[in-house]
Amino acid sequence: MRMSLSTRIKAEARRLGFALVGILPTGPSLTHPFYQAWLEKGYAGEMGYLERHAPLKAHLERLAPGARSVIMLSLNYYSAAPPAPANQEQPRGRISRYAWGRDYHDLIAEKLRELSDFIAAEAGRPVQCRNYVDTAPVMEREFAARAGLGWVGKHGVLIHWGLGSWLFLAELLVDIELDYDEPPPPRRARQGGASRPAGDFPAIPLGLELRESCGSCTACIDACPTDAIVAEKTVDSRRCISYHTIELKGPIPEEFRSRIGEWVFGCDICQDVCPWNRRAKPSGEPEFSAEAERVQPSLLALLALDEQGFRERFGGTAILRTKRRGLLRNAAIALGNRLAADNDTESRAAALQALRNSLADAEPLVRGAAAWALGVAGGPQAMEALGNAQHRESDESVRVEISRALGRWGR
Numbered sequence: 001m002r003m004s005l006s007t008r009i010k011a012e013a014r015r016l017g018f019a020l021v022g023i024l025p026t027g028p029s030l031t032h033p034f035y036q037a038w039l040e041k042g043y044a045g046e047m048g049y050l051e052r053h054a055p056l057k058a059h060l061e062r063l064a065p066g067a068r069s070v071i072m073l074s075l076n077y078y079s080a081a082p083p084a085p086a087n088q089e090q091p092r093g094r095i096s097r098y099a100w101g102r103d104y105h106d107l108i109a110e111k112l113r114e115l116s117d118f119i120a121a122e123a124g125r126p127v128q129c130r131n132y133v134d135t136a137p138v139m140e141r142e143f144a145a146r147a148g149l150g151w152v153g154k155h156g157v158l159i160h161w162g163l164g165s166w167l168f169l170a171e172l173l174v175d176i177e178l179d180y181d182e183p184p185p186p187r188r189a190r191q192g193g194a195s196r197p198a199g200d201f202p203a204i205p206l207g208l209e210l211r212e213s214c215g216s217c218t219a220c221i222d223a224c225p226t227d228a229i230v231a232e233k234t235v236d237s238r239r240c241i242s243y244h245t246i247e248l249k250g251p252i253p254e255e256f257r258s259r260i261g262e263w264v265f266g267c268d269i270c271q272d273v274c275p276w277n278r279r280a281k282p283s284g285e286p287e288f289s290a291e292a293e294r295v296q297p298s299l300l301a302l303l304a305l306d307e308q309g310f311r312e313r314f315g316g317t318a319i320l321r322t323k324r325r326g327l328l329r330n331a332a333i334a335l336g337n338r339l340a341a342d343n344d345t346e347s348r349a350a351a352l353q354a355l356r357n358s359l360a361d362a363e364p365l366v367r368g369a370a371a372w373a374l375g376v377a378g379g380p381q382a383m384e385a386l387g388n389a390q391h392r393e394s395d396e397s398v399r400v401e402i403s404r405a406l407g408r409w410g411r
């Protein structure tokens with residue numbers, strides 16, 4: 001007996017490497033009012049596009065008129081960290097796991113195009129397919145949860161019971177009716193520990209919370225170094241290291257700089273501590289495997305990158321998003337944090353020299369971060385470099401950073 005079109009689509013999606021597939025009819029978002037309230041609290045920070053796109057997120061058909069079904073997909077990107085780089089005494093930064101390999105947008109877009117071609121060929125009639133990966137105003141986590149791909153954890157990330165949370169989401173909207181997935185059965189909470197009071201967005205409506213499996217665990221909330229998870233499922237981006245190191249274009253607010261630690265692109269702490277990620281399985285996607293220098297790059301090497309070097313090193317990866325100036329801003333801050341905690345004379349001298357060089361960078365953003373880092377490091381060499389820079393600096397914002405850095409030490 002020939003399989004239904006829906007079954008064939010799912011089989012093809014799995015052949016293409018998607019770990020999970022679920023199909024729903026298009027319709028309104030059930031969580032949009034919560035999202036709107038999140039925006040109104042200012043939790044999106046400077047991501048103004050989220051505000052502009054919000055009306056489109058209320059209903060899938062606003063985005064894709066005529067669409068009848070949404071095929072929700074997730075791709076596992078978990079790959080184990082490679083052995084630590086040699087030369088561990090070099091100060092090193094950390095990069096979020098999702099950016100270790102090739103840019104997932106490109107990789108998933110290729111797979112979605114193949115899946116669209118398959119559907120068009122199998123449907124027996126022209127089909128309008130619209131493919132999205134993290135680029136369209138879709139309430140992705142909600143539709144993924146409703147399609148049975150997992151639940152939204154207290155850190156706001158989708159978690160699957162068997163795979164954990166290292167998952168990219170994507171969707172395909174088609175103008176044909178398919179067989180729709182039933183919501184998975186309720187699950188019992190499995191975690192222990194003290195519960196937190198529910199936040200502004202305590203549960204997804206329509207009983208979906210019954211399938212959630214965080215229980216009374218609060219590991220992600222407790223581990224977040226910037227207290228960015230302000231309520232269950234509610235991350236205030238303005239406090240989140242991922243936002244600061246990737247999305248924020250200007251200087252990182254001073255109150256968060258020391259708490260950023262060694263992260264130079266993104267942050268995985270809340271996912272690293274999640275007990276469900278003990279179940280993570282390697283994705284098997286060769287393009288997501290990474291070298292040690294990608295996972296823990298030398299901060300001195302990052303600070304030495306010119307524009308061409310940045311493009312050569314990070315071309316084809318998600319790290320391009322932060323641009324050279326953003327990455328070097330982050331590297332300077334991470335180096336300042338390392339210097340504040342490290343008295344090794346040899347590595348300290350090289351780090352101070354790298355920051356002195358960055359005080360002459362063409363980008364004020366980098367110069368300002370280097371000034372902060374030298375202020376944190378302290379010592380005669382740092383003070384001398386800051387004093388010299390103060391005389392020649394023309395950018396007002398950097399002059400303020402230099403004055404504050406000198407002021408830490410009563411200069």
Ligand code: SF4
Pocket residue numbers: 155223224225226227228229235239240241242266267268269270271
């Ligand atoms: S990504 Fe990092 S900073 Fe952001 S909520 Fe998670 S632990 Fe906190």
Ligand code: SF4
Pocket residue numbers: 153154155191213214215217218219220221270273274275276
């Ligand atoms: S760490 Fe605990 S509370 Fe946070 S998402 Fe994972 S299971 Fe849920």
